[in-house]
Amino acid sequence: MPSSAVAPNSRNKSGTAASERTPGAAAAAESASPPNSATSTATATKQALKQRGVPAANGHANGKPNGILSDKRTVSEEHDEQGLDNISDTSNDPNDLTTALRNAVAPYCPSYSVAFKALFLVRTLAATYSNISDCDEVFNFWEPMHYLQYGTGLETWEYSPIYAIRSWAYILAHAFPAEIARLAMSANSLQVFFILRIILGAVSAHCEATLYRAVVDEVDPRIGRYLLLALISSAGTWIASNAFLPSTFAMYTTMLFFSQTLQPPRQHSGKRTFWAIFWVGMGALLGWPFSAAVGLPFAMEELLVHSRNHSKKKTVRFRDWRVMRLIRLVTTSVAVLGLVLVPIMAIDHYYYKKLAIVPLNIVLYNVFGGDVGPDIFGTEPWWFYILNGLLNFNFLLPAAFLSLPLLFITKFTVPDVLPSPPSSENLPLKDPLLWFSLKLSPFYLWFAIFTAQPHKEERFLFVVYPLICFNAVVTLFLVQKMVQRVLNKFVARSKSSAIHKYSTGLVWVILVASAAISLSRIVALHEHYSAPIDVYRKAYDLVKVPSLIHLEGSDPAIVAATIVSDTEKLSVAMAGDDHQEPGGAPIRVCVGKEWYRFPSHYFLPDGTKLGLIKSHFDGLLPGEFREGSRQTDLPPMKTQPSAAKGKEHTPFRVDWRWSAERRPGTSLVPKQMNNENKEVPEHYTPLDQCQYLVDLDFSGRYPDNDSQATQRHQEEDAIEPRYLQDKDHWERLYCKKFLDTQVGAGRNRWVRAFWLPNKVVVALTRGQTKTWGDYCLARRKSV
Known part of the structure; x- marks a missing residue:
C-alpha cells in the first residue's frame, strides 16, 4: 500500500501515532517478549491482539479512539484472521510490526485530499451537465446577481422593499467570487455562470470531505467509507451541490x-x-x-x-x-x-x-403569512418528499428511516454492537444510546417539520441530503454487524472470516446498486430535460446584436446603430432608464409557456433582454429591475448646508459599479407587483416586439403533422399557438429534443424518471417508444 494511503490511517489529528496513545498491540507484545527478540515480539503481539478481543491499537482505528459503533467481539470475529496470519514474524523493527498490524485490521480510508479531489471531480461534472431544477433559483438569485453585475435582470416581488424577504448580502456572497473570476479570466457572462457553479461545487466538495473525515475519525472508518460512496454517487447530492439556493x-x-x-x-x-x-x-x-x-x-x-x-x-x-x-x-x-x-x-x-x-x-x-402565505403557490400531498427522496436516493431513503428504530432494536437484541461514543479520556459516557440517537434525529426532525407543511418543494429537503446518506450508512453498518453476530452462532469458528467478508460485501453490493440507480436517474435528467440549457447556451452565439461600446468604469452601453442585412433590420439606441428608452429598445428573446425554464440573462449576450409573452399561466410573472445611469460618472450631487455657519459640503456617496446609486432597482418599489400571485398584464411583451423566440413544440401529438392540423390547433388554442410551425414568420436556428411525457413511452413514470435501454423501454411499455418534442430557438423572418 502506498505511503500516502497509510498516512491518514496511522496518525491522529495531532500527528501522534495511534500506538503511542494507548497501551495497544505493540505494548502487549513488548511486555510478553524480550526486547531483543523480534520474532517472539511479532508472535506475542498477534496472540495478545486475539486474547484482548479488541481491534488494532486497543480499539483505535485510523489513530483515533473508535468507541462509536465499535464491537466488543474478538479479532477473529471482527476482522479477517488471514490479515494477522500474513504478518511477517521476522520483522526486526517493532514499530514496523505495529504499523503492519494496524493496517491489517483497519480498513483503508482515503485522506481528506483524496476525498476532496474525487468529490470535486463529480461536482465539476454536475456544474457542467446538471439542469436547473427550480425556477426560483433563476428568478430569485441568478437574476438579481446579474442585475448587480451587468445592470439588467428580472425582479420578483420578494425583492420589493415593501416585503424584503430576500437578502442582498446572500447575493453579494456569490457575486464577489463571480466578479473576481470575470476579471481574472476575462470571462463573458455565460462563462461566469458555469465558473460560479464550479466554485459552488468546490465548496460542496470541501464540506462533504470534511464531514466524511469527521465520520472516519469520530464514528467508524467503515461508516466513513460507506458515506463517501453515498455522497459521491447519489442523485440527490448531484442535483443540490451546485444549486444557487x-x-x-x-x-x-x-x-x-x-x-x-x-x-x-x-x-x-x-x-x-x-x-x-x-x-x-x-x-x-x-x-x-x-x-x-x-x-x-x-x-x-x-x-x-x-x-x-x-x-x-x-x-x-x-x-x-x-x-x-x-x-x-x-x-x-x-x-x-x-x-x-x-x-x-x-x-x-x-x-x-x-x-x-x-x-x-x-x-x-x-x-x-395567512391568506398570502406560501400555500398560494401550490400544495402537495404528504407523501411528496417520500416519492422525491426515493427518486434521488432509492435504497438509501428507507435505510435512513430505519436508522433510529434499528438502533433501539440493537440495544435489546445484540447490545454488544451498540454504539458507544468515546470521551477524551477514553471513558464511556453514561448513556451512549442517547448520545448517538441525537446524531440520527436531525433528519427525522427536518422531515417531520416540512412534511407537515402544505407547500412543498424539492429544494426544501436539500438541507438534510447529507444526513440522509449518514443515517442510511449507519443502518447498513448495524445490519452488517447483526448479521455477522447471528451467523457466528450457527457457523463454525473457522469460517468467521468468510462471514465477515460476505456481510461486508453485501453492504457494498447495496451501495453499488444504489449508485447505479442514481446514475440512471442522472443520465435520464440530462437526456430528457437538458434541452433548455443547451438551447440558451447556443443562443449566446446565435442571437445577433449591434456592436457594443464598453466605456471604462461603466456598464456596457447600447449606442445608436443601424444594421441592415438581407433578412432583417435592427435599430437600437442608447438605453436609458427602464421607463425611457429613447430611440429604440433592446433585442428581445421571448418565451411563452417555457418561461420557467429560462436559465437567466447570463445565457443572453449584452444588449439582449428576455420578453415574456402570454401563456396559459395566469399567476404573477417577474418584472424588470429599474435600470440606473449608464454614464461614466453619476450626476454631481447638490451641496447642502454645513454645520458651520455660512459653509456648505457635498454629501458622501459610494460610486462603484454595484453601488445602490447605480442599481436603484434595489431600493425602488416596483410598480404592478404583489405578493398574492395575481397576474400583471404589464409584465408581458407584445409578440411583434420579439426578434427571437424560444418555444417547445410537441409534434408527436399531431400524427398528421400538416398545415390543416396546425391550423386546427391554432384555432383551438389561440393563447399558445404552435409558433415553430409558423414557417412564414419564424425560422428555426437551433433545436434539441425534449421528452414528451404525454405521448408514447414517456407516459410511464419509470421511463421518465430513469434511463433505461431501449429494449427495456419497449418491453415495459408494451411496444411503445419515447416521443420527443422540439425545443428550439427561432428568429423572426423579415417581412
Missing part, C-alpha cells in the same frame, strides 16, 4: 456543523460549541432561517450528555455542569448572532434603503 448554502453549513457535533462533548473547552453554533447560525441567518432546526438536537446534547476531557482544571461537580453548558450556549449564540446578523443587516439596509431583518421577514411570511 439558500437551501443548498444551508446544506453546506449543516455538513460543517455536523462535523463539529460528531466530536465528543467537552466540559471546559468551548471551541466545539462555538463552531457548531457558528455554522448553524451562518446557514440560518445568511441562507435559510429554518435550517436552524437541525441544531436543536445539538442543544439537547449539550444539556443532557456529560463528558470529561484532558483539562487540568478541576472537574465540575455533576449537578453544576448543565448550568455551565446553558450559559455557554446562550453566550455563544448571542456572539454568533452579532457576528453574522449585523453585517447582513448593514448590507440589506444599504441596498433596500430601509431597516430590513430578512431572516425575520422570511419566518413571518412563511409561518404567519
Whole structure:
C-alpha cells in the first residue's frame, strides 16, 4: 500500500501515532517478549491482539479512539484472521510490526485530499451537465446577481422593499467570487455562470470531505467509507451541490456543523460549541432561517450528555455542569448572532434603503403569512418528499428511516454492537444510546417539520441530503454487524472470516446498486430535460446584436446603430432608464409557456433582454429591475448646508459599479407587483416586439403533422399557438429534443424518471417508444 494511503490511517489529528496513545498491540507484545527478540515480539503481539478481543491499537482505528459503533467481539470475529496470519514474524523493527498490524485490521480510508479531489471531480461534472431544477433559483438569485453585475435582470416581488424577504448580502456572497473570476479570466457572462457553479461545487466538495473525515475519525472508518460512496454517487447530492439556493448554502453549513457535533462533548473547552453554533447560525441567518432546526438536537446534547476531557482544571461537580453548558450556549449564540446578523443587516439596509431583518421577514411570511402565505403557490400531498427522496436516493431513503428504530432494536437484541461514543479520556459516557440517537434525529426532525407543511418543494429537503446518506450508512453498518453476530452462532469458528467478508460485501453490493440507480436517474435528467440549457447556451452565439461600446468604469452601453442585412433590420439606441428608452429598445428573446425554464440573462449576450409573452399561466410573472445611469460618472450631487455657519459640503456617496446609486432597482418599489400571485398584464411583451423566440413544440401529438392540423390547433388554442410551425414568420436556428411525457413511452413514470435501454423501454411499455418534442430557438423572418 502506498505511503500516502497509510498516512491518514496511522496518525491522529495531532500527528501522534495511534500506538503511542494507548497501551495497544505493540505494548502487549513488548511486555510478553524480550526486547531483543523480534520474532517472539511479532508472535506475542498477534496472540495478545486475539486474547484482548479488541481491534488494532486497543480499539483505535485510523489513530483515533473508535468507541462509536465499535464491537466488543474478538479479532477473529471482527476482522479477517488471514490479515494477522500474513504478518511477517521476522520483522526486526517493532514499530514496523505495529504499523503492519494496524493496517491489517483497519480498513483503508482515503485522506481528506483524496476525498476532496474525487468529490470535486463529480461536482465539476454536475456544474457542467446538471439542469436547473427550480425556477426560483433563476428568478430569485441568478437574476438579481446579474442585475448587480451587468445592470439588467428580472425582479420578483420578494425583492420589493415593501416585503424584503430576500437578502442582498446572500447575493453579494456569490457575486464577489463571480466578479473576481470575470476579471481574472476575462470571462463573458455565460462563462461566469458555469465558473460560479464550479466554485459552488468546490465548496460542496470541501464540506462533504470534511464531514466524511469527521465520520472516519469520530464514528467508524467503515461508516466513513460507506458515506463517501453515498455522497459521491447519489442523485440527490448531484442535483443540490451546485444549486444557487439558500437551501443548498444551508446544506453546506449543516455538513460543517455536523462535523463539529460528531466530536465528543467537552466540559471546559468551548471551541466545539462555538463552531457548531457558528455554522448553524451562518446557514440560518445568511441562507435559510429554518435550517436552524437541525441544531436543536445539538442543544439537547449539550444539556443532557456529560463528558470529561484532558483539562487540568478541576472537574465540575455533576449537578453544576448543565448550568455551565446553558450559559455557554446562550453566550455563544448571542456572539454568533452579532457576528453574522449585523453585517447582513448593514448590507440589506444599504441596498433596500430601509431597516430590513430578512431572516425575520422570511419566518413571518412563511409561518404567519395567512391568506398570502406560501400555500398560494401550490400544495402537495404528504407523501411528496417520500416519492422525491426515493427518486434521488432509492435504497438509501428507507435505510435512513430505519436508522433510529434499528438502533433501539440493537440495544435489546445484540447490545454488544451498540454504539458507544468515546470521551477524551477514553471513558464511556453514561448513556451512549442517547448520545448517538441525537446524531440520527436531525433528519427525522427536518422531515417531520416540512412534511407537515402544505407547500412543498424539492429544494426544501436539500438541507438534510447529507444526513440522509449518514443515517442510511449507519443502518447498513448495524445490519452488517447483526448479521455477522447471528451467523457466528450457527457457523463454525473457522469460517468467521468468510462471514465477515460476505456481510461486508453485501453492504457494498447495496451501495453499488444504489449508485447505479442514481446514475440512471442522472443520465435520464440530462437526456430528457437538458434541452433548455443547451438551447440558451447556443443562443449566446446565435442571437445577433449591434456592436457594443464598453466605456471604462461603466456598464456596457447600447449606442445608436443601424444594421441592415438581407433578412432583417435592427435599430437600437442608447438605453436609458427602464421607463425611457429613447430611440429604440433592446433585442428581445421571448418565451411563452417555457418561461420557467429560462436559465437567466447570463445565457443572453449584452444588449439582449428576455420578453415574456402570454401563456396559459395566469399567476404573477417577474418584472424588470429599474435600470440606473449608464454614464461614466453619476450626476454631481447638490451641496447642502454645513454645520458651520455660512459653509456648505457635498454629501458622501459610494460610486462603484454595484453601488445602490447605480442599481436603484434595489431600493425602488416596483410598480404592478404583489405578493398574492395575481397576474400583471404589464409584465408581458407584445409578440411583434420579439426578434427571437424560444418555444417547445410537441409534434408527436399531431400524427398528421400538416398545415390543416396546425391550423386546427391554432384555432383551438389561440393563447399558445404552435409558433415553430409558423414557417412564414419564424425560422428555426437551433433545436434539441425534449421528452414528451404525454405521448408514447414517456407516459410511464419509470421511463421518465430513469434511463433505461431501449429494449427495456419497449418491453415495459408494451411496444411503445419515447416521443420527443422540439425545443428550439427561432428568429423572426423579415417581412
